[in-house]
Amino acid sequence: MDEAERQRELLRALSGADVQGLREQGVRAARGIEAYRANAEAIAERALAAAFGTVRALVGDDDFARLARALWASHPPVRGDLGEWGEAFPEWLGAHAGLAAWPYLADCARLDLALHRNERAADAVFDPASLSLLESTDPSALHLQLMPGTALVVSAWPIVGIHHAHQLSGDAAERAFEAVRDAIADSRAESAFVVRDGWRAVVHALTPADARWTAALLDGADLASAFERAGAGFDFAAWLQTAIRHTWMKGVVASND
Amino acid sequence: MAPRAGVVTAADANVGIGLRQPHYAPLLETSPALGFVEVHSENFFADGGAALAVLRQARERYPVSLHGVGLGLGSAAGLDSWHLDRLALLVQRIDPVRVSDHACFARAAPAGTVVHANDLLPIAFTEASLDLMVAHVMQVQERLGRSMLVENLSSYVSFSDDAMSEPEFFAQLCRRSGCGMLLDVNNLMVNALNAGAPDPVAMCCAAVDALPAGIVGEIHVAGYCQTPTLVIDDHGGRVRPEVWSVCEHALRHFGPLPVLVEWDTDVPALDVLLDEAAHAARLHG
DSSP: OOHHHHHHHHHHHTTTOOOOOBSSOHHHHHHHHHHHHHHHHHHHHHHHHHHOHHHHHHHOHHHHHHHHHHHHHHSOOOSSOGGGTTTTHHHHHHTOGGGTTOTTHHHHHHHHHHHHHHHHSOOOOOOGGGGGHHHHSOGGGEEEEEOTTOEEEEESSOHHHHHHHTTOOHHHHHHHHHHHHHHHHTTOOEEEEEEEETTEEEEEEEOHHHHHHHHHHHTTOOHHHHHHHHOTTOOHHHHHHHHHHTTOEEEEEETTO | OOOOTTOOOTTTTTEEEEOOGGGHHHHHHHOOOOSEEEEEGGGGOSSSSHHHHHHHHHHHHSOEEEEOSOOOTTOTTOOOHHHHHHHHHHHHHHOOSEEEEESOEEEEOTTSSOEEEEEEEOOOOSHHHHHHHHHHHHHHHHHHTSOOEEEOOOOSOOBTTOOSOHHHHHHHHHHHHOOEEEEEHHHHHHHHHHTTOSSHHHHHHHHHHTSOTTOEEEEEEOOOEEOSSOEEOOOOSOOOHHHHHHHHHHHHHHOSOOEEEOOOSSOOOHHHHHHHHHHHHHHHO
8 A cells, every 4th residue: 555645544534534454444543543542632631721712711621622632633743842732722712603602712712822922932131221222213214022931812802801810719709700700891901012021921911002012012103103002191201111121022123133 | 869789770771751841840940860851843833832941951961862753754745844944953052962763654535635743644655655655665764864763553454465575664664765763662562462462572573673683773662552443652660670671682682782671652751751760671671
Protein backbone atom coordinates (compact mmCIF):
# COMPACT_ATOMS: atom_id res chain seq x y z
CA MET A 1 0.00 0.00 0.00
CA ASP A 2 1.12 3.55 -0.73
CA GLU A 3 2.38 5.09 2.53
CA ALA A 4 0.56 8.39 2.01
CA GLU A 5 -2.75 6.61 1.46
CA ARG A 6 -2.09 4.29 4.42
CA GLN A 7 -1.56 7.29 6.68
CA ARG A 8 -4.60 9.19 5.36
CA GLU A 9 -6.72 6.10 5.93
CA LEU A 10 -5.49 5.65 9.49
CA LEU A 11 -6.27 9.28 10.30
CA ARG A 12 -9.75 8.92 8.80
CA ALA A 13 -10.22 5.80 10.93
CA LEU A 14 -9.77 7.96 14.03
CA SER A 15 -12.93 9.76 12.90
CA GLY A 16 -14.83 6.51 12.52
CA ALA A 17 -14.04 5.36 8.96
CA ASP A 18 -13.03 1.79 8.17
CA VAL A 19 -9.36 0.96 7.86
CA GLN A 20 -7.76 -1.85 5.85
CA GLY A 21 -4.39 -3.52 6.00
CA LEU A 22 -3.98 -3.89 9.76
CA ARG A 23 -2.38 -6.98 11.18
CA GLU A 24 -4.90 -6.87 14.04
CA GLN A 25 -8.38 -7.96 13.08
CA GLY A 26 -11.89 -7.47 14.46
CA VAL A 27 -12.09 -6.46 18.10
CA ARG A 28 -8.32 -6.12 18.48
CA ALA A 29 -8.13 -3.65 15.60
CA ALA A 30 -11.10 -1.71 16.94
CA ARG A 31 -9.49 -1.52 20.41
CA GLY A 32 -6.28 -0.22 18.93
CA ILE A 33 -8.02 2.48 16.91
CA GLU A 34 -10.11 3.40 19.94
CA ALA A 35 -6.93 3.91 21.99
CA TYR A 36 -5.74 6.53 19.49
CA ARG A 37 -9.19 8.13 19.29
CA ALA A 38 -9.45 8.40 23.08
CA ASN A 39 -6.00 9.90 23.24
CA ALA A 40 -6.92 12.53 20.62
CA GLU A 41 -9.99 13.48 22.65
CA ALA A 42 -7.98 13.77 25.86
CA ILE A 43 -5.36 15.88 24.09
CA ALA A 44 -8.05 18.17 22.64
CA GLU A 45 -9.65 18.75 26.03
CA ARG A 46 -6.33 19.35 27.79
CA ALA A 47 -4.93 21.66 25.13
CA LEU A 48 -8.02 23.82 24.87
CA ALA A 49 -8.47 24.00 28.64
CA ALA A 50 -4.92 25.27 28.99
CA ALA A 51 -5.77 28.30 26.84
CA PHE A 52 -9.46 28.96 27.52
CA GLY A 53 -9.89 28.84 31.29
CA THR A 54 -12.71 31.38 31.50
CA VAL A 55 -14.76 29.68 28.80
CA ARG A 56 -14.30 26.36 30.56
CA ALA A 57 -15.45 27.84 33.85
CA LEU A 58 -18.49 29.41 32.17
CA VAL A 59 -19.79 26.32 30.37
CA GLY A 60 -18.57 23.65 32.83
CA ASP A 61 -16.12 20.80 32.37
CA ASP A 62 -18.43 18.39 30.53
CA ASP A 63 -19.72 20.86 27.94
CA PHE A 64 -16.22 22.23 27.51
CA ALA A 65 -14.90 18.74 26.79
CA ARG A 66 -17.63 18.27 24.17
CA LEU A 67 -16.75 21.62 22.59
CA ALA A 68 -13.05 20.69 22.53
CA ARG A 69 -13.75 17.41 20.77
CA ALA A 70 -16.04 19.11 18.26
CA LEU A 71 -13.45 21.82 17.54
CA TRP A 72 -10.78 19.15 17.07
CA ALA A 73 -12.97 17.45 14.48
CA SER A 74 -13.95 20.62 12.59
CA HIS A 75 -10.70 22.61 12.99
CA PRO A 76 -7.95 20.05 13.64
CA PRO A 77 -4.45 21.25 14.53
CA VAL A 78 -2.08 21.96 11.69
CA ARG A 79 0.98 22.39 13.91
CA GLY A 80 2.75 19.98 16.22
CA ASP A 81 2.75 22.56 19.01
CA LEU A 82 -0.62 22.38 20.74
CA GLY A 83 -0.04 25.85 22.16
CA GLU A 84 -0.78 27.04 18.63
CA TRP A 85 -4.14 25.27 18.43
CA GLY A 86 -7.43 27.00 19.23
CA GLU A 87 -7.12 30.21 17.22
CA ALA A 88 -10.46 29.42 15.56
CA PHE A 89 -12.26 28.75 18.85
CA PRO A 90 -13.68 32.25 19.54
CA GLU A 91 -15.22 32.68 16.10
CA TRP A 92 -16.43 29.07 16.12
CA LEU A 93 -18.12 29.64 19.48
CA GLY A 94 -19.77 32.79 18.15
CA ALA A 95 -21.31 30.82 15.30
CA HIS A 96 -22.38 27.90 17.51
CA ALA A 97 -26.18 27.85 17.59
CA GLY A 98 -26.30 25.88 20.83
CA LEU A 99 -24.51 28.60 22.79
CA ALA A 100 -27.01 31.44 22.34
CA ALA A 101 -27.56 31.51 26.12
CA TRP A 102 -23.99 32.88 26.46
CA PRO A 103 -23.87 35.81 24.00
CA TYR A 104 -20.63 37.01 25.62
CA LEU A 105 -18.89 33.62 25.35
CA ALA A 106 -17.06 34.33 22.08
CA ASP A 107 -15.66 37.59 23.47
CA CYS A 108 -14.58 35.81 26.66
CA ALA A 109 -12.78 33.32 24.40
CA ARG A 110 -11.08 36.18 22.54
CA LEU A 111 -9.84 37.48 25.87
CA ASP A 112 -8.65 34.02 26.96
CA LEU A 113 -6.80 33.68 23.64
CA ALA A 114 -5.17 37.09 24.06
CA LEU A 115 -3.95 36.08 27.53
CA HIS A 116 -2.64 32.77 26.20
CA ARG A 117 -0.77 34.47 23.36
CA ASN A 118 0.65 37.07 25.72
CA GLU A 119 2.24 34.44 27.94
CA ARG A 120 3.89 32.89 24.86
CA ALA A 121 5.09 36.19 23.41
CA ALA A 122 8.74 37.17 23.18
CA ASP A 123 10.36 38.58 26.29
CA ALA A 124 11.52 42.17 26.02
CA VAL A 125 13.01 44.88 28.21
CA PHE A 126 12.01 48.51 28.56
CA ASP A 127 14.40 51.08 27.12
CA PRO A 128 14.02 54.12 29.40
CA ALA A 129 16.57 56.16 27.43
CA SER A 130 14.23 56.11 24.44
CA LEU A 131 11.80 58.37 26.32
CA SER A 132 14.09 61.33 25.60
CA LEU A 133 12.76 61.22 22.05
CA LEU A 134 9.44 62.50 23.38
CA GLU A 135 11.11 65.84 24.12
CA SER A 136 13.31 66.09 21.05
CA THR A 137 11.21 64.75 18.20
CA ASP A 138 7.95 65.70 16.56
CA PRO A 139 5.16 63.25 17.65
CA SER A 140 4.26 62.57 14.03
CA ALA A 141 7.71 61.00 13.62
CA LEU A 142 7.52 58.83 16.72
CA HIS A 143 6.03 55.42 17.53
CA LEU A 144 5.45 54.07 21.01
CA GLN A 145 6.08 50.33 21.13
CA LEU A 146 4.11 48.24 23.55
CA MET A 147 5.53 45.00 24.92
CA PRO A 148 5.20 41.92 22.69
CA GLY A 149 1.89 40.17 23.29
CA THR A 150 0.06 43.29 24.42
CA ALA A 151 -3.54 43.12 23.19
CA LEU A 152 -6.84 44.93 23.31
CA VAL A 153 -10.15 43.06 23.25
CA VAL A 154 -13.14 45.33 22.74
CA SER A 155 -16.49 43.86 23.68
CA ALA A 156 -20.12 44.84 24.05
CA TRP A 157 -20.11 42.72 27.23
CA PRO A 158 -18.39 43.04 30.64
CA ILE A 159 -15.64 40.58 29.75
CA VAL A 160 -13.09 41.97 32.21
CA GLY A 161 -15.54 41.56 35.08
CA ILE A 162 -16.40 38.04 33.94
CA HIS A 163 -12.72 37.11 33.70
CA HIS A 164 -11.85 38.55 37.11
CA ALA A 165 -14.82 36.92 38.80
CA HIS A 166 -13.54 33.53 37.67
CA GLN A 167 -10.16 34.17 39.29
CA LEU A 168 -11.74 34.57 42.75
CA SER A 169 -13.13 32.18 45.30
CA GLY A 170 -15.42 32.27 48.33
CA ASP A 171 -17.28 35.46 49.31
CA ALA A 172 -15.18 37.62 47.01
CA ALA A 173 -16.27 35.48 44.05
CA GLU A 174 -19.91 35.68 45.11
CA ARG A 175 -19.77 39.46 45.24
CA ALA A 176 -17.94 39.60 41.91
CA PHE A 177 -20.45 37.31 40.18
CA GLU A 178 -23.34 39.38 41.51
CA ALA A 179 -21.76 42.51 40.03
CA VAL A 180 -21.11 40.67 36.77
CA ARG A 181 -24.72 39.49 36.54
CA ASP A 182 -25.86 43.12 36.90
CA ALA A 183 -23.35 44.23 34.27
CA ILE A 184 -24.52 41.55 31.85
CA ALA A 185 -28.14 42.53 32.43
CA ASP A 186 -27.15 46.12 31.61
CA SER A 187 -25.16 44.97 28.53
CA ARG A 188 -22.21 46.91 29.93
CA ALA A 189 -19.42 47.14 27.36
CA GLU A 190 -15.78 46.68 28.43
CA SER A 191 -12.44 46.98 26.70
CA ALA A 192 -9.85 44.54 28.01
CA PHE A 193 -6.16 45.47 27.99
CA VAL A 194 -3.90 42.41 28.13
CA VAL A 195 -0.35 42.87 29.37
CA ARG A 196 2.24 40.79 31.17
CA ASP A 197 2.86 41.21 34.89
CA GLY A 198 6.03 39.28 35.62
CA TRP A 199 5.49 36.02 33.75
CA ARG A 200 1.70 36.12 33.98
CA ALA A 201 -0.69 37.80 31.56
CA VAL A 202 -3.15 40.09 33.32
CA VAL A 203 -6.23 42.06 32.27
CA HIS A 204 -7.17 45.67 32.94
CA ALA A 205 -10.42 47.39 31.97
CA LEU A 206 -9.75 50.52 29.93
CA THR A 207 -11.69 53.75 29.69
CA PRO A 208 -13.02 54.50 26.18
CA ALA A 209 -10.29 57.09 25.62
CA ASP A 210 -7.52 54.74 26.81
CA ALA A 211 -8.98 52.00 24.60
CA ARG A 212 -8.90 54.27 21.52
CA TRP A 213 -5.29 55.24 22.35
CA THR A 214 -4.24 51.63 22.83
CA ALA A 215 -5.94 50.57 19.60
CA ALA A 216 -4.03 53.28 17.75
CA LEU A 217 -0.70 52.16 19.21
CA LEU A 218 -1.40 48.53 18.39
CA ASP A 219 -2.31 49.57 14.84
CA GLY A 220 1.14 51.13 14.54
CA ALA A 221 -0.05 54.73 14.43
CA ASP A 222 2.48 57.50 15.00
CA LEU A 223 2.08 59.40 18.25
CA ALA A 224 0.37 62.42 16.70
CA SER A 225 -2.23 60.19 15.04
CA ALA A 226 -2.64 58.18 18.25
CA PHE A 227 -3.30 61.38 20.23
CA GLU A 228 -5.91 62.37 17.65
CA ARG A 229 -7.61 58.98 17.76
CA ALA A 230 -7.62 58.93 21.58
CA GLY A 231 -9.50 62.24 21.56
CA ALA A 232 -10.85 64.17 24.48
CA GLY A 233 -10.45 62.64 27.91
CA PHE A 234 -7.11 60.98 27.25
CA ASP A 235 -4.40 61.92 29.77
CA PHE A 236 -1.05 61.03 28.23
CA ALA A 237 1.02 61.99 31.27
CA ALA A 238 -1.00 59.73 33.54
CA TRP A 239 -0.95 56.91 31.01
CA LEU A 240 2.81 57.17 30.53
CA GLN A 241 3.44 57.09 34.27
CA THR A 242 1.35 53.93 34.62
CA ALA A 243 2.88 52.35 31.51
CA ILE A 244 6.40 52.86 32.86
CA ARG A 245 5.50 51.64 36.34
CA HIS A 246 3.96 48.43 35.00
CA THR A 247 6.38 47.95 32.08
CA TRP A 248 3.70 48.06 29.41
CA MET A 249 6.05 49.54 26.83
CA LYS A 250 9.35 48.64 25.19
CA GLY A 251 10.12 52.23 24.37
CA VAL A 252 9.80 55.01 21.84
CA VAL A 253 11.27 54.83 18.36
CA ALA A 254 11.60 57.41 15.62
CA SER A 255 9.83 56.55 12.37
CA ASN A 256 13.05 56.36 10.40
CA ASP A 257 14.72 53.96 12.89
CA MET B 1 22.97 15.64 50.97
CA ALA B 2 26.11 13.83 49.80
CA PRO B 3 25.58 10.26 48.58
CA ARG B 4 27.01 7.40 50.63
CA ALA B 5 30.43 6.13 49.61
CA GLY B 6 30.14 3.50 46.90
CA VAL B 7 26.62 4.53 45.93
CA VAL B 8 26.23 5.27 42.23
CA THR B 9 24.21 8.50 41.91
CA ALA B 10 21.91 9.35 39.03
CA ALA B 11 24.49 11.93 37.98
CA ASP B 12 27.32 9.35 38.01
CA ALA B 13 25.23 6.89 36.02
CA ASN B 14 23.94 9.51 33.56
CA VAL B 15 20.34 8.96 34.58
CA GLY B 16 17.87 11.76 33.89
CA ILE B 17 14.26 12.59 34.57
CA GLY B 18 11.58 14.26 32.48
CA LEU B 19 11.20 17.85 33.64
CA ARG B 20 7.47 18.63 33.82
CA GLN B 21 5.69 21.71 35.08
CA PRO B 22 4.91 20.47 38.64
CA HIS B 23 8.65 19.94 39.20
CA TYR B 24 9.92 23.25 37.84
CA ALA B 25 10.16 24.95 41.24
CA PRO B 26 11.34 22.00 43.41
CA LEU B 27 13.96 20.97 40.87
CA LEU B 28 15.43 24.44 40.55
CA GLU B 29 15.34 24.94 44.31
CA THR B 30 17.03 21.66 45.25
CA SER B 31 19.14 20.85 42.16
CA PRO B 32 19.32 17.10 42.88
CA ALA B 33 22.20 15.14 41.36
CA LEU B 34 21.07 14.01 37.90
CA GLY B 35 22.83 13.19 34.68
CA PHE B 36 20.43 15.33 32.65
CA VAL B 37 16.86 16.52 32.40
CA GLU B 38 14.61 15.87 29.43
CA VAL B 39 11.84 18.11 28.10
CA HIS B 40 9.38 17.82 25.26
CA SER B 41 10.73 20.25 22.68
CA GLU B 42 7.33 21.48 21.53
CA ASN B 43 6.47 22.80 25.00
CA PHE B 44 9.21 25.39 24.51
CA PHE B 45 8.47 26.55 20.98
CA ALA B 46 6.95 29.84 22.16
CA ASP B 47 8.93 33.02 21.53
CA GLY B 48 9.23 33.68 25.26
CA GLY B 49 7.46 33.29 28.57
CA ALA B 50 7.87 31.49 31.87
CA ALA B 51 8.42 27.95 30.59
CA LEU B 52 11.35 28.98 28.40
CA ALA B 53 12.84 30.95 31.28
CA VAL B 54 12.62 27.87 33.51
CA LEU B 55 14.29 25.74 30.84
CA ARG B 56 17.13 28.23 30.59
CA GLN B 57 17.60 28.05 34.36
CA ALA B 58 17.52 24.26 34.25
CA ARG B 59 20.12 24.36 31.48
CA GLU B 60 22.46 26.27 33.79
CA ARG B 61 22.32 23.31 36.20
CA TYR B 62 21.98 20.25 33.93
CA PRO B 63 22.55 18.98 30.41
CA VAL B 64 19.17 19.06 28.64
CA SER B 65 17.87 16.39 26.31
CA LEU B 66 15.34 17.81 23.81
CA HIS B 67 12.83 15.08 23.10
CA GLY B 68 10.33 15.92 20.38
CA VAL B 69 6.87 14.49 19.98
CA GLY B 70 5.78 16.40 16.90
CA LEU B 71 8.17 16.13 13.96
CA GLY B 72 6.26 13.17 12.56
CA LEU B 73 9.42 11.82 10.95
CA GLY B 74 7.57 9.11 9.05
CA SER B 75 4.88 11.38 7.61
CA ALA B 76 4.39 10.86 3.88
CA ALA B 77 3.01 14.43 3.80
CA GLY B 78 6.53 15.66 4.67
CA LEU B 79 7.92 17.64 7.59
CA ASP B 80 6.49 20.99 8.62
CA SER B 81 9.17 23.62 7.93
CA TRP B 82 7.68 25.80 10.69
CA HIS B 83 8.22 22.97 13.17
CA LEU B 84 11.75 22.43 12.01
CA ASP B 85 12.51 26.15 12.29
CA ARG B 86 11.16 26.30 15.84
CA LEU B 87 13.19 23.23 16.81
CA ALA B 88 16.34 24.71 15.28
CA LEU B 89 15.81 27.91 17.28
CA LEU B 90 15.32 25.94 20.49
CA VAL B 91 18.45 23.90 19.83
CA GLN B 92 20.34 27.15 19.33
CA ARG B 93 18.93 28.59 22.56
CA ILE B 94 19.48 25.56 24.79
CA ASP B 95 22.49 23.72 23.32
CA PRO B 96 21.05 20.32 24.25
CA VAL B 97 23.09 17.23 24.98
CA ARG B 98 20.78 15.19 22.71
CA VAL B 99 17.93 15.82 20.25
CA SER B 100 15.39 13.11 19.57
CA ASP B 101 11.94 12.31 18.21
CA HIS B 102 9.93 9.23 17.24
CA ALA B 103 9.57 6.76 14.40
CA CYS B 104 5.98 7.70 13.74
CA PHE B 105 3.79 9.76 11.47
CA ALA B 106 1.67 12.73 12.57
CA ARG B 107 0.96 14.78 9.45
CA ALA B 108 -1.44 13.68 6.75
CA ALA B 109 -4.26 15.08 4.64
CA PRO B 110 -7.31 12.91 5.30
CA ALA B 111 -9.62 15.47 3.68
CA GLY B 112 -7.41 17.55 1.40
CA THR B 113 -5.61 19.76 3.94
CA VAL B 114 -2.59 18.58 5.87
CA VAL B 115 -3.39 18.32 9.57
CA HIS B 116 -1.25 17.33 12.54
CA ALA B 117 -2.59 14.50 14.69
CA ASN B 118 -0.47 15.50 17.71
CA ASP B 119 -0.04 11.82 18.42
CA LEU B 120 2.63 9.23 17.71
CA LEU B 121 0.90 7.23 14.99
CA PRO B 122 2.46 3.98 13.81
CA ILE B 123 4.38 3.60 10.58
CA ALA B 124 4.70 0.45 8.53
CA PHE B 125 8.03 -1.38 8.51
CA THR B 126 8.28 -1.36 4.71
CA GLU B 127 10.99 -0.22 2.30
CA ALA B 128 8.86 2.78 1.28
CA SER B 129 8.35 3.80 4.88
CA LEU B 130 12.07 3.36 5.59
CA ASP B 131 12.93 5.59 2.61
CA LEU B 132 10.63 8.30 3.99
CA MET B 133 12.14 8.06 7.46
CA VAL B 134 15.70 8.17 6.16
CA ALA B 135 14.99 11.24 4.03
CA HIS B 136 13.26 13.10 6.85
CA VAL B 137 15.83 12.25 9.50
CA MET B 138 18.56 13.47 7.16
CA GLN B 139 16.56 16.65 6.50
CA VAL B 140 16.34 17.31 10.25
CA GLN B 141 19.99 16.53 10.88
CA GLU B 142 21.07 18.81 8.05
CA ARG B 143 18.87 21.64 9.38
CA LEU B 144 20.12 21.24 12.94
CA GLY B 145 23.72 20.55 11.97
CA ARG B 146 23.87 17.54 14.31
CA SER B 147 22.75 13.97 14.52
CA MET B 148 19.59 12.92 16.29
CA LEU B 149 18.12 9.89 18.02
CA VAL B 150 14.90 8.24 16.87
CA GLU B 151 12.69 6.36 19.32
CA ASN B 152 10.76 3.13 18.82
CA LEU B 153 7.01 3.42 19.48
CA SER B 154 4.42 1.71 21.53
CA SER B 155 1.74 1.12 18.91
CA TYR B 156 -1.79 -0.17 19.24
CA VAL B 157 -2.16 -1.28 15.64
CA SER B 158 0.37 -2.58 13.13
CA PHE B 159 0.35 -3.37 9.44
CA SER B 160 -0.07 -6.69 7.72
CA ASP B 161 2.41 -5.87 4.95
CA ASP B 162 5.37 -5.12 7.23
CA ALA B 163 8.41 -6.35 5.36
CA MET B 164 10.94 -6.31 8.17
CA SER B 165 11.16 -6.47 11.95
CA GLU B 166 11.42 -3.33 14.07
CA PRO B 167 15.09 -3.96 15.00
CA GLU B 168 15.90 -4.48 11.32
CA PHE B 169 14.07 -1.25 10.43
CA PHE B 170 16.05 0.71 13.02
CA ALA B 171 19.34 -0.89 12.02
CA GLN B 172 18.82 0.25 8.45
CA LEU B 173 17.51 3.67 9.47
CA CYS B 174 20.57 4.35 11.62
CA ARG B 175 23.02 3.01 9.03
CA ARG B 176 21.52 4.98 6.13
CA SER B 177 20.77 8.29 7.89
CA GLY B 178 23.55 8.42 10.47
CA CYS B 179 21.09 8.85 13.32
CA GLY B 180 21.11 6.87 16.54
CA MET B 181 18.32 4.98 18.22
CA LEU B 182 16.55 6.01 21.37
CA LEU B 183 15.51 2.65 22.81
CA ASP B 184 12.32 2.83 24.84
CA VAL B 185 12.18 -0.47 26.68
CA ASN B 186 8.74 0.32 28.11
CA ASN B 187 7.45 0.61 24.55
CA LEU B 188 8.93 -2.79 23.73
CA MET B 189 7.11 -4.20 26.76
CA VAL B 190 3.76 -2.55 25.93
CA ASN B 191 3.91 -3.96 22.39
CA ALA B 192 4.90 -7.41 23.64
CA LEU B 193 2.03 -7.47 26.13
CA ASN B 194 -0.51 -6.25 23.59
CA ALA B 195 0.73 -8.89 21.16
CA GLY B 196 0.00 -11.53 23.82
CA ALA B 197 3.61 -12.69 24.04
CA PRO B 198 3.89 -15.74 26.29
CA ASP B 199 7.17 -14.44 27.75
CA PRO B 200 7.18 -10.65 27.23
CA VAL B 201 10.57 -10.10 28.93
CA ALA B 202 12.21 -12.69 26.68
CA MET B 203 10.57 -11.14 23.62
CA CYS B 204 11.83 -7.66 24.57
CA CYS B 205 15.34 -8.93 25.34
CA ALA B 206 15.42 -10.67 21.95
CA ALA B 207 14.49 -7.36 20.30
CA VAL B 208 17.34 -5.67 22.19
CA ASP B 209 19.76 -8.40 21.15
CA ALA B 210 18.71 -7.98 17.51
CA LEU B 211 19.89 -4.37 17.45
CA PRO B 212 23.41 -3.72 16.15
CA ALA B 213 26.02 -2.67 18.69
CA GLY B 214 26.57 1.05 18.97
CA ILE B 215 23.33 2.38 17.56
CA VAL B 216 21.52 3.09 20.84
CA GLY B 217 22.24 6.52 22.33
CA GLU B 218 19.71 6.68 25.16
CA ILE B 219 17.26 4.37 26.94
CA HIS B 220 13.79 5.34 28.16
CA VAL B 221 11.85 3.66 30.93
CA ALA B 222 8.35 4.54 32.13
CA GLY B 223 5.22 3.13 33.66
CA TYR B 224 2.34 1.66 31.72
CA CYS B 225 -1.25 0.97 32.62
CA GLN B 226 -3.23 -2.21 32.11
CA THR B 227 -6.81 -1.56 30.97
CA PRO B 228 -9.36 -4.35 30.45
CA THR B 229 -8.67 -4.30 26.71
CA LEU B 230 -5.15 -3.00 26.14
CA VAL B 231 -1.90 -2.10 27.82
CA ILE B 232 -1.54 1.66 27.46
CA ASP B 233 1.79 3.47 27.48
CA ASP B 234 0.54 6.26 29.76
CA HIS B 235 3.77 7.20 31.58
CA GLY B 236 1.59 7.50 34.65
CA GLY B 237 3.21 5.29 37.27
CA ARG B 238 6.37 3.65 38.52
CA VAL B 239 8.45 1.60 36.12
CA ARG B 240 7.25 -2.01 36.23
CA PRO B 241 9.71 -4.69 37.44
CA GLU B 242 9.68 -6.44 34.06
CA VAL B 243 10.62 -3.16 32.33
CA TRP B 244 13.53 -2.73 34.74
CA SER B 245 14.60 -6.26 33.81
CA VAL B 246 14.69 -5.37 30.11
CA CYS B 247 16.49 -2.11 30.90
CA GLU B 248 19.13 -4.01 32.88
CA HIS B 249 19.50 -6.46 30.01
CA ALA B 250 19.94 -3.59 27.53
CA LEU B 251 22.60 -1.98 29.72
CA ARG B 252 24.46 -5.27 29.92
CA HIS B 253 24.12 -5.73 26.17
CA PHE B 254 25.10 -2.23 25.06
CA GLY B 255 27.21 -1.04 28.00
CA PRO B 256 26.60 2.19 29.95
CA LEU B 257 24.04 4.51 28.32
CA PRO B 258 22.03 7.51 29.49
CA VAL B 259 18.71 6.36 30.97
CA LEU B 260 15.65 8.58 31.21
CA VAL B 261 12.80 7.98 33.65
CA GLU B 262 9.63 9.36 32.03
CA TRP B 263 6.51 10.26 34.04
CA ASP B 264 4.02 12.43 32.17
CA THR B 265 0.54 11.84 33.65
CA ASP B 266 -0.47 11.92 37.31
CA VAL B 267 2.97 13.36 37.91
CA PRO B 268 4.08 12.52 41.48
CA ALA B 269 6.21 14.47 43.95
CA LEU B 270 9.76 15.02 42.74
CA ASP B 271 11.12 12.63 45.40
CA VAL B 272 9.21 9.73 43.84
CA LEU B 273 10.74 10.43 40.45
CA LEU B 274 14.19 10.76 42.01
CA ASP B 275 13.65 7.39 43.67
CA GLU B 276 13.00 5.89 40.24
CA ALA B 277 16.14 7.60 38.95
CA ALA B 278 18.11 6.09 41.84
CA HIS B 279 16.77 2.67 40.84
CA ALA B 280 18.03 3.22 37.29
CA ALA B 281 21.41 4.31 38.65
CA ARG B 282 21.70 1.08 40.65
CA LEU B 283 21.35 -0.89 37.42
CA HIS B 284 24.60 0.72 36.31
CA GLY B 285 26.31 -0.14 39.59
